[in-house]
Amino acid sequence: RPVDFIHRGLSKMLYSVSNDDNDFFVYFSLFNPRVISLNNNYNIMFNISNSQLDEIEVDNEGRIIENCFIRYFDPKLQDDDKESKRSDLNKMFMDLVKNKKIKKISVNLQYEKDNEYFCFYSKVVPPQTDHFFVLDFADDKVNIDRDQDMTTQMALYMGDCNY
Template identity: 35%
Template sequence: MIDQVEVDDEGRIIEKCLIKYFGAESQKINKKNEEAELKNSLLSLVEKYKINTITMHMEMEQPSEIYRFFSKQVPPADVHRFVIKLVNNVVELCPLAPQEGMAFE
């Protein structure tokens, strides 16, 4: 993100984004709380820093068929990319194709 966002806050936001993206079974118990925390964090980012979209790019440094990130909701892949944003006060997740949405490439 940017240097002004506290490291602890940034870590929590990244964690909540990954929980929403993967939709792990183990997180279903606390899903409403996780989503509320993510929404509040996004509202805070908009208010304090004018950040209204977070693009996540997660990639294995050394691709391997043995170790890949996945869940029941997300198929195994070496690269995961998605956007998290607030739309009409609702947290929206938009998966991206492996080469889509990365302006710095």
């Protein structure tokens, strides 16, 4: 797939770096998107894996994850098609807001063990092993907040309840 630029970032990275002097390691990350819903009227909270609910179809789930990371890291390799990706992401998110009543997407990228291979960064994100960010939808646009604290954000989702 990388040859035909479907995965443009990977393709550009592989083509721009000499193969003679470098080894390439390809890691696959597993993601567990969850649906968190709080209904204060009935004192009910759901925190269920999307794979069980299928609230967001699996194809869209993958595109959302990919686009969230592109928006978060804002990689230079994606600059030439950034606007098309951004409009695709905005449309996808606005459909989620309208049809699924999803208000925010929070992403926590973290590995079980710290390792130098998993220290990710970009021109807008400093090097770190854990990344947490929130995308929300206001005024018909997608906003990204790279400075959110995961513990605080989860407390807001859970309605400040102590479970």
